[in-house]
């Protein structure tokens with residue numbers, strides 16, 4: 001954002017870009033929406049994008065790219081080995097993160113796979129501020145366990161604690177000292193995705209670093225959303241208001257032994273990478289690249305992606321380009337909160353997160369309130385959000401249901417993609433849904449996959465409540 005003084009006091013934050021390519025959207029009717037969500041087994045992952053009005057499933061792979069990124073994709077050098085675009089990526093990583101060894105991988109979970117292969121052995125643990133679905137799956141598939149130690153405020157959706165992504169450092173010290181030799185690494189996720197897009201403070205990163213030094217355990221930083229985290233540090237953490245995003249990102253990365261990221265988020269729309277300054281880690285990881293990803297100078301991506309990432313990494317710390325979507329998220333959260341709609345506070349990164357456990361207070365956890373609300377939101381608006389609650393957890397090995405700490409509906413704001421009018425529409429439809437929440441009755445499985453069940457699982461609306469909600473919608477608002 002370009003930040004200037006307002007003539008009426010305070011500041012004005014103005015988007016530091018303009019939009020030159022647009023995509024036409026179509027709003028399906030309420031009855032078309034009912035048919036689509038039922039056809040998708042009430043799982044928004046299984047909707048066709050053509051049946052969606054505002055696609056807010058994720059920011060992954062759908063951010064708006066810049067003119068410079070598109071230009072770089074055209075001039076990328078086609079080469080299996082040693083291509084110029086690879087060296088441009090290495091230079092960008094050095095400049096932005098201050099790390100010398102760079103391993104391109106095809107996306108974030110590929111980085112998680114390789115890290116788990118190198119560091120995790122059966123019986124070992126990874127301690128984290130909070131898990132992400134794929135990061136946890138890879139640690140478990142390697143025979144390890146992920147232990148989460150968020151600060152207690154993180155699980156209270158009404159708390160305004162500014163850094164709910166922080167790790168509980170006293171628990172960290174207890175855990176590392178009681179598990180000596182069994183801690184594969186400590187993992188910090190900068191903007192904790194499943195806690196509602198909440199940032200980690202620099203102070204916390206520094207304290208975690210000190211403990212990792214004390215016990216000689218590597219610190220791995222998931223930097224997939226580091227741009228948003230840096231924006232919040234600048235805004236909320238004492239001592240950082242006058243620092244640039246570039247300085248903040250560099251300082252954050254400087255505390256880590258290894259960083260990895262999904263480049264499908266901030267820096268590009270595809271790809272991923274691992275970076276480190278430690279030659280021994282690089283050497284252990286790089287030998288796995290040709291086995292699982294591709295030759296180390298392309299890592300399973302086309303050179304176009306490498307080129308877009310190289311430019312995107314630098315743009316990720318360009319003040320003019322960062323923050324537009326965060327201001328929209330803040331607007332929606334505040335509008336909903338004013339009207340007492342349960343939403344995660346304070347406004348974070350990634351998206352608006354509805355608290356389905358409070359929104360649908362009448363639904364027990366085994367009827368999947370977050371999945372029900374995600375489906376109901378699509379029905380009431382054509383907005384595709386993502387379930388981030390119990391459906392996103394897999395069952396325990398003995399088949400028991402594992403209830404998520406938080407039952408969230410994540411309404412993601414891809415970077416530079418949606419506008420203020422979209423945000424206003426979203427608020428309007430969520431308010432209507434809140435008034436009609438008694439019509440939402442819960443879901444039951446029709447097909448439940450054994451791992452990462454939220455991706456491909458299918459459910460049905462118990463007693464066919466979708467029809468009643470659609471009827472009320474048509475009565476109050478018409479067909480659209």
Ligand code: F0G
Nearest residue numbers: 058060107108109132134193224262264
């Ligand atoms: N780490 C974080 C914090 C993520 O948010 C993601 C993906 C990954 C790792 C995995 O990266 O998708 O490139 O393999 N997040 C997406 C989302 C999928 O919708 O939040 P990937």
